Amino acid sequence: MTETLEQTLRSAIRNIPDYPKKGIIFRDITTLLGQPAAFRRAVDELVHPYAGRRIDKVAGIEARGFILGGAVAHQLSCGFVPIRKKGKLPHDTVRIAYSLEYGIDEMEMHKDAIGVGEEVILVDDLIATGGTAEAAVKLLQRMEAVVVAACFVIDLPDLGGRSKIEQLGVPVRTLIEFEGD
Ligand code: AMP
Secondary structure, eight states: OOOOHHHHHHHHSEEEETOSSTTOEEEEOHHHHTSHHHHHHHHHHHHGGGTTSOOOEEEEETTHHHHHHHHHHHHHTOEEEEEEETTOOOSOEEEEEEEOSSSEEEEEEETTSSOTTOEEEEEEEEESSSHHHHHHHHHHHHTTOEEEEEEEEEEOGGGOHHHHHHTTTOOEEEEEEOSOO
């Protein structure tokens, strides 16, 4: 019997309790990336709704969003734009601050990475509180990109990230849900 997407992904993702701190279950996608069939399936599913539709760029959030987003961009034959932690990009950047559990951080992208009105999808491995993706969407919207969707392999629905992104007018696509944080 062929496995469902849910079964394939659930068995390929490794759960690491109490990492990086007590009470958090870290959803480790390195095991998924290491399994060719699971990696391909995840990328195919992320791509599926946008195949044959105009997408100009895929924006990926450092660092796991680079791996998945790069594969998605390749399959859609469109460009890839890295959204990075501050200080890593060499040319002129736009920057946005966002809240982490403790304190704030900043992310940035190159000013010339996306043209006005370009159609973009955002990719990361996981959405939890949605704070990271919210900042990335705001950065893209500030550059007047049209953010077509924000796509993640994993959703932690108990943390409510999805609605934060939807409030910005951006649909959210996720492939599998895990309870808790
Ligand atoms: P958030 O801003 O709360 O939505 O957190 C999303 C970012 O933190 C993503 O880049 C994830 O890779 C990472 N992240 C948050 N929680 C987890 C978790 N339980 N397991 C793995 N990565 C996580």
